[in-house]
Amino acid sequence: MTQERISAEIADLHEAYLKEGVERHHAARDFAPYRSSALRHPHQPLVVVDDPEAAELTGPVFGVTDVTALDADLTRQHQGQPLGERITVTGRVLDRAGRPVRGQLVEVWQANASGRYLHQRDDHPAPLDPNFTGVGRCLTDDEGRYAFTTVRPGAYPWRNHRNAWRPAHIHFSLFGTAFAQRLITQMYFPGDPLFPYDPIFNSVLDERARQRMIAAYDHDLSVPEWSLGYRWDIVLDGPSATWMES
Amino acid sequence: MIKPTPSQTVGPFYGYALPFAGGGDLAHGGIVLHGRVYDGAGEPVPDALLEFWQSDPDGGLRGAPGSLRRDPVTGAIIGRHGLDFTGFGRVATDADGRWMLRTLMPGLPYISVCVFARGLGHHLYTRAYLRDEPGDRLLAALEPGRRATLMAAEEREGVYVFDVRLQGEQETVFLDFG
Secondary structure (H helix, E strand, O other), X not given: OOHHHHHHHHHHHHHHHHHHOOOOOOEOOOOOOOHHHOOOOOOOOOEEOOOOOOHHHOOXXXXXXXXXXXXXEOOOOOOOOOOOOEEEEEEEEEEOOOOEOOOOEEEEEEOOOOOOOOOOOOOOOOOOOOOOOOEEEEEOOOXXXXXXXXXXXXOEEEOOOOOEEEOXXXXXXXOOOOHHHOEEEEEEOOOOOOHHXXXXXXXXXXXXXXXXXXXXXXXXXXXXXXXXXXEOOEEEOOOHHHHOOO | OOOOOOOOOOOOOHHHOOOOOOOOEOOOOOXXXXXXXXXXXXXXXXXXXXXXXXXXXXXXXXXXXXXXXXXXXOOOEOOOOOOOOOOEEEEEOOOOOEEEEEEOOOXXXXXXXXXXXXXXXXXXXXXXXXXXXXXXXHXXXXXXXXXXXXXXXXEEOOEEEOXXXXXXXXXXXXXXXX
């Protein structure tokens, strides 16, 4: 399977999306260029639950016992410093009404600077870094802010098709006040030349929605003689009932 | 209304980041809920991640912190202390697509399930119903064949089985909360 073929499939699906004219925010579950999606998406439409008492309008809570001081700094979890470009990533977690999501758990995981995950099934022949695990957690503050210090992850190959490469990204997992606001996504870096080739990035059919997955370089967040700063705000989707709360 | 950040697949490499020791052990001495996740070819899915959210035995939905309670010395996850009921569980499927939850019988008739997997660009919600309640709005709205996919079967006293079929025949009913 060539990149040319995959790119043509992506272009066709993006064109069909524009023709349909219905705005969609999330990754399409049925997205043939991402080969693993073929047998892992439902054929039946989702069933709408319209119940103000639904358990999913509430959600799990987390607290100070669920995180430790070192969790948010992925460069300090080992005896030495990891290799790579040190970065800070910060932003706010908001609901669709623009209100901060306070005191909720944010989890991240990522490849190291060479594009290798500390995972037994990642056999990309790039070096592991004994000073980097690539896992972080924090709780959002009263303004919904989160912040991580880490290294910029490398791009890496995968076997979706011949010469498939993932653009550099950090995986993010987020909780809102409702279980129905749950989000797992990926943060990308501005200007990555791999964007047009990647079926996972492009499984989000809407061009403006794809842009919302890309962090902004923010020079004011860069720390002199220390790290480069990126800003990325995250907006949790969810049932309209949760937007109406006071 | 602000536009949301898009979902992306959890991918294949979440395993050293998201699952945590005791993630499926909400409480002992209650019920066991277990099952497998299958793909559209009927094969077990060995790299799915399931999350659970449920009411306490009185139907309360307040939850409690401490699902990932940590040892401040080593940073290791030492698990829930067992006094509060957190209501939250997280379990990765094993190589055979199997998962297991030890918890308390919820006051509401169901446990909410959220499914993540490699190949799944946007997570899916479903519910494992532990009993049929005539007044339940979701069950009432489904035709019998589809409703059956949400009913956990009691294999023996206190042990319930609930399989998730992502696609195809007997495909699980997945939910949209608007």
